Amino acid sequence: MTAVVETPVINPVEPFLRMDRMPHIWCPGCGIGTTVNCFARALIESKADPEKLAVVSGIGCTGRVAGYLHVDSFHTTHGRAIPFATGLKLANPSLQVVVYSGDGDLFAIGGNHLIHAARRNIDLKVICVNNFIYAMTGGQTAPTTPEPATTTTAPYGSYEPAFNLPYLTESAGATYVARWTTYHVRQLTRSIVEMLQKKGFCLIEVLSPCPTLYQRRNRLGDALETMKYYKERSKTRHGAPTSEVGLTMQGDIVVGKFVDRDRPDYLESMRRRLAEQLGDKFAGVGVLA
Amino acid sequence: MAKGFVCIQVERCKGCGFCVEFCPTRVLALSSAFNSKGYHPPHVVNGEKCSGCDLCGIYCPDFAIFGWKARASEGAAHAG
């Protein structure tokens, strides 16, 4: 039998990457690239219109994602991904705006923007890569660093309580909140597809290895060790109360979809209010709408 | 006859081992050879077991590997 083996010309992620910028800067075993694979496959699965998509990142190792994606993307200043994204969304409401950034960028310097975007229910789809540390700047303590992990700014171990990101984001008003790890590639991909279909403020937290700083400094082995830890200690509990999903250092990890609810998003509330008050004088919102 | 195929771009690999560990049918192993950056890339040790599921592709942080399913017209085991 003569078989013609049709090799697909390229890796399915490649159409979504700026290949001229490869190889990327991420370390061996860094989980950020794995999340990008899931994002690309979610875009394929959801048949998202690339012309209607914008990806916004802040600064950090994760912040580099915007610069590597071959879609309209915006590499903004540290902590300000959400304000830039909010501007994009309000000026052009027909855009699907994804924010892709690190835990430090989104919850430390950018934390106030995040809670207010969630409160206002701005239609933003946030992917937060949580590696428990400020990686790009050398491994300082982040609001997500679990006690008693060692960091460059906590040489004797951190003694600060860490934020529980799903709890915080739900409390602030998000309509969709999920958590996965870089081990859960299929679930993460599905979750991104689902999030892209939602309206309102959505967040997926993705736990991801930073072997160079977090794992090495805490003698937790290499990235593969961390992936095995994610596999062994993750428990899927869809709908788990977010108050119960806080993380501890190397403890059990509750993963799943925790929040999926509907409430009017910012633009809908604005339109309704202004139409009520202004009647015929209301000209619509969004410069490019 | 393999149900799927896997393509490895060895020069992109940084040797993390994710693809080897999480391939459901243990198609891959890290090679003892080095690529030009000094990493050990995976190679195919059980090509006929490849289902083309592309899990290796989804895991690979360096976009260095991917799998795809054979079409009915494809027969010969081809992996690597």
Ligand SMILES: Cc1ncc(C[n+]2csc(CCOP(=O)(O)OP(=O)(O)O)c2C)c(N)n1
């Ligand atoms: C205004 C400002 N303050 C501080 C910095 C330094 N800085 C750059 S990235 C970063 C933290 C990155 O951590 P995270 O967002 O968790 O991303 P990661 O690198 O871990 O992916 C900091 C503090 C900066 N670039 N700008």
Ligand code: SF4
């Ligand atoms: S320092 Fe950590 S987060 Fe940054 S690229 Fe390296 S492994 Fe990834």
Ligand code: SF4
């Ligand atoms: S495509 Fe699937 S079965 Fe084939 S090597 Fe990759 S992970 Fe293994």
Ligand code: SF4
């Ligand atoms: S997952 Fe990618 S980088 Fe890691 S060993 Fe396999 S091919 Fe190399």
